[in-house]
Every structure is written in C-alpha cells, then in structure tokens.
Amino acid sequence: MALKYDLQEVEVWDGNYAASHALRQAQVDVVAAYPITPSTPVVENYGQFVADGYVDGEFVMVESEHAAMSGCVGAAAAGGRVATATSSQGFALMVEVLYQASGMRLPIVLNLVNRALASPLNVRGDHSDMYLGRDAGWIMLDAFNAQEAYDMNLCAFRVGEHMDIRLPVMVNQDGFITSHTAQNVRPLSDEDAYKFVGEYVPVEEMLDFSRPVTYGAQTEEDWHFEHKARQHKALIDARPVIENVFAEFEKVSGRKYNRVESYLTNDAEVIIVALGTTVESARVAAQYLRDNEGIKAGVVAPRVIRPFPFDAIRTALENCKAIGAMDRSAPGGALGMLFNEVSAAVYTISSRPLVTNYIYGLGGRDLTMEQIKDIFRDLKKNVDAGYITTKIQQFIGLRGPKLEFFETRRS
C-alpha cells in the first residue's frame, strides 16, 4: 500500500513538481521514462516518490524516449494506468510510437514540457514539440501555469480512460516558465484526487488470458481507412466527455475549465489567441489596454488543442473584429498552426474578422508586455481601417530588420 503524502492547502510547486504529484496521486501502475530538459524533474520527482514508498507502481527507466513510449504501449496493453514525460528532441524521437499508441487506443498520459526543436540546439521553451505532435491522434490539453499542470494531469486520466474514448492524452506546459517557476498550487488531498481519477478499468487487456487479444495488427487499403476514421470520431466525440470531466473537476476543486478559455471577450473588438504562458500575459495586457487606452481587448486560449475546439473557438470569436493568432513555433514556410485553425473556425462566420499571425518567442525568446500591447494596437488599427494594414504574418521580437510575410488583399 502506497504511503499517503501530507500536503498543505497551498503548496509552492513548479509545473514539473505539480505534474509529478498528480501522477503520484493517480497511482500510476507503470511509468516508463527517459529524462530530458526541461521535463526531467517530472521523472526525477516521481522516482523519489517510488523510492520513498508513495507509489506502488513500477518505474522503468529505459534507454531512450522511443523506448519510453514503447514501454508505455506494452504496459498499457497489459491493462493498467500508464504515464510518462518528455520534451523536444525526446518527443521527436518518440513520434513513431505516439501514432501507434493512439492507433491501439491506449489511454497513456504524456506530460509534454514544451521546448524548441533543434537545430540549432536549444533547451528553452517554445511550442515546436507541441505542434509536431498535433496529428498524432492524441487528445492534447494545455496548462498555462503550474496549478493547471497539476489539474490537467488529473483530468487527463479521466478523459483518456473514459470508456467511450480510450485515447492517449498529452498535457502541455511551457518549458521553464511553467515547469521551473515555483508558484502557489492548491492540490487535492490524496484521497480526493484518487477518488476523482478513479480505479483503472482494463479494456482488452493482454493479462486476461481467458480472452486472448492481438494488438498492433496490420491493415491495408481494405481496413486502414475505417480504423483511422473511427479514431478521428473518438477524438471528436471526446468534446462532451472533456466538458463533463471539467465540470466534475470543478465540483471537487472549485476551479472551472473550458475547452476554450475566454477572457474579456463579451464586448471585445480585438482578440489575441494564444497558448501556454502567453495567455496570462495577454490577459494582463488586455486589461491594461481597456483601462488606459480604451481598446476593447480580449484573449481566447484553446485549453484543448486536440480535438480542435472548432465550435467553441468560433463562438468565442464570433463578435470580434480582428484576431491576432500567436504561434510560438517556426512556421516552416506556411502560416502558423493557430492562424490556420482559427481562420478556419471564423471563416464560417458571416461577418468574418480580420485574422493576422504573430510568430514569437522561438527558442525561449522573451515576449514583453509592450509587444503584446503593440499586437492589440495593430489589431485595433486593422479594425479602424477595415482591412489588414500589415502583412498577414509578422515576426515579433526578432533581431535585425523586421520580417513579415503573406500579402493581404484589400478588396
């Protein structure tokens, strides 16, 4: 029996420590992991919990991230709760197995502590790794601070293990800004947390020999399409399940989460859409501009990146006039992911808002409050002009001459 951990009502935890406590409270059966900056402390802390008797499960330190996810798949198919953590290059190395995990419908929880992808090598936070995983068929949640890193982990088990869903779940948090910054976190007690997450219910488990199962079969053109379509349907069907889990979590924690988090959007003319820690900065900037410059600014943030909250994003943005979609990942010769997906959502609104794309913060480059305010001011200019006054995509906080791409058309 695992020892109970005595927790204060308010703990001072960073995002990594918060995540590892959530894994401990969920009493994960197998953690198979490989350390990488900045996610390493999730695994180290968990290892300490194991060493101190706070966890009954197995802790398997494998020889690479590819093996970490492979071990998680083998463990999950054997019918128990499984979790791991990684970042950046480690995530890139496990990509092959991410698709296999979701294709086999195994509810694994992966903490992805967001970090840039090399080359050049960089250990700081951006969202390149998050974007790399977006088509892997996983549910993707985003935490904007340490409290949410804890909360989203508990919710992740509930969502992924739901009988109608059975899909793996990623919990994203910003490398260093969230993962290594100590903040006040209000944890649930061990009892309440475990009660919320619930006992793991095995489905098609390899250790029930009365019903042998075959995992990872081959399908060609005759069946592959049907499998992938069903997987997509499970992702889309996860939307109400996620909402229900968030509602139940509010009952036990008092903290309310939504698939899309909206801030000051009711009367907003200009809205920034962002992910990660930028969300909270943008909220501060929006309030400032309302108070000091009369700009009706708001912030919209996808809490759930996959399944993409097309409906909720559209609802959140339908009354605004200009949108700044902020992408913290090198767009690789295209517009940013958030720009493309937000644009798709608002394209079906009759009074289509003006959408621009801001690339920022790559490799951990700081985003200042002044830069965010300038984006809001840009958006306001667009609203007043009735068209996009700049090029559609701009790079923010870059050294040297200003870089902007993709011409707009005024008529």
Place this chain on the structure above:
Amino acid sequence: MAITSIKNLKEFSTANDRFEGAHLLCPGCAHSMIVRELMNCTDDNLVIATNTGCLEVSTAVYPYTSWDTSWIHIGFENAATAASGAEAMYKARKRKGTLKNPDAPVKFVAFGGDGSTYDIGFQWLSGAVERGHDFTYICLDNEVYANTGGQRSSSTPIGASSTTAPAGRVSYGKKENKKDMMAIMAANGAHYVAQVAPNKWKNMAQAFQKALATEGPCYINAISACTTEWKFDAKDTIHISDLATDSLVFPLYEIVGGHELNITYRPKNIIPVCDYLGAQGRFRHLFKPENEHVLVEWQKRVDANWERLQRREEARV
C-alpha cells in the same frame, strides 16, 4: 499440452497448437516451426511481443490473427521494450492485486528477425536485457531483411549476395562478417543465451524451456532457413538446417550466466562448409574460380570458431 510429455515428432506435430497454421509465411519458412515449438513447449500463459518483420506481417492481418494468446506488435525495433512494459505492468498489478488470474503463470516472450535484432532494434534489446526484465527474446535469424525483399543485415554472412550487397562482376557479395549476437547478449547480462535450429527440435525445445524457466532476460538465436532469400527449394528447409548445424556454420551451444558455455550438439560427421554453401543460391557465385579464396576463408573461419567454442567450454569460465 506441453512438449515435456511428447516423445516423438509425430506427437509434437499433433500437440495443442496456440499458433494457427493459417498464416501467410512462405511455404518452407522455418519461422513457423520455431514459433510453434516455443508455444508448444510450455503450458504457461504467454504474452508475446513481435517486431515488424516477416513473422508479424504474416500472422496478424486484420481481421485475422494466428495468435491464440496475448500478442502485441508496435514497431520494427521495440518488441523487447513492449515485453518490458507488459512485464512491468504484470509486476505492478500482481502487487496491487488487480490481475484477473493472479496465480496463473505468465511468461513474456519477444520475437524479432535479424533485421530488428542485430540492427534497428539492437538498442531496445540491449536496454531491456540490461534492465533485467523477466523475458525471453527469440531472434528468428534468417540473415537478411527478408520481409522487404532480401537486403543485407549485419547478420548476413560474408559472401552472401543480397539486393543491397549484391554479387557482381567485381564483387563477391557482402564483405563484412556476421555480428556475434550470442557473445554480445552474454556480455550484455542475459542470464541464459542459446543458439538453436529447428532441425534439432528437441534441443530447441530444451533451450526454450530453460529460457522460460530462467528468471531474468534470456536470448535465443534461432537459425531460420529462408527458402526465398537463401534460394533453396521449399521442401528442403530441414535439409538446409541440417547442413548448417552439421557443417558447424551454426554450432548449437548455450551460455549460462554470461560465462558458462556448453556445446549442446556435436555432429557425428562434420561436413565441409562448401556442402552448406553450395546448396543455396545466395552463395552460388562463390563457386566461380575467382572467388575460391572466399570459400577457403569460410572453412577456416568456421573451424576457428568451433575451436574457440570448445576451448571456452573446457575453460568453464
């Protein structure tokens, strides 16, 4: 019913079969003989992980499966890790009391071809053995990437012609020696290591049973004659396997605890290596006059290896 009570091949051939015959492996493929024997040599429940390869693509094409036991395939390289994960889950659930049949004996087995064992999955295998998981890894060694049509692997022997190391006007085929996985796995810390061949089926069953009974990681290198890529008639699989073991190209031996080497089969009549090479299309070009030196080197290398194994066996260290 396990093979422990089976006295002869006829009985074995009618034993309880957890590996269904309706698979897509080539006629004459030795893979199915090895897999079938593994599954017949124990009554324990089996969790089997399989790397991508001939065995995997031929036995689990949806909506069919040949596996009347728990089976998983993830990728080309990670069956050893899938077995690790499942074994870790078994331990965790046994401790927590969440298994449906907590008292039923369970064995964890991983299969891979030489492509996934010697090459692309080498790291995953090494990691799983180092971590000491209680599992048996069986390499179905046909010395070539057969599933993708006959490309060289690091198990392909010198002089064999393969599509990526072909014999031609100025080349006798592969120039590099076969990797010694037996020595590597013994050094890697595998508790039991054995080389087996399906023609010596009792010997093979004994090795399987020893491996399954040994706690900790075990490695079996099973010679799997490939009718398609070695280029011999499908009816001759066992004949070719006999030539392999009796020429000592594939000596059968075990290494216990990383150091204690035992030769488990001594041919009564050792046959020349040329008899083995000459029976296969992949070595046909070696019999041209300009390649005679390769044949001479082949015999010398096999003789030296047999000498080495005997000295190791005598040394008991």
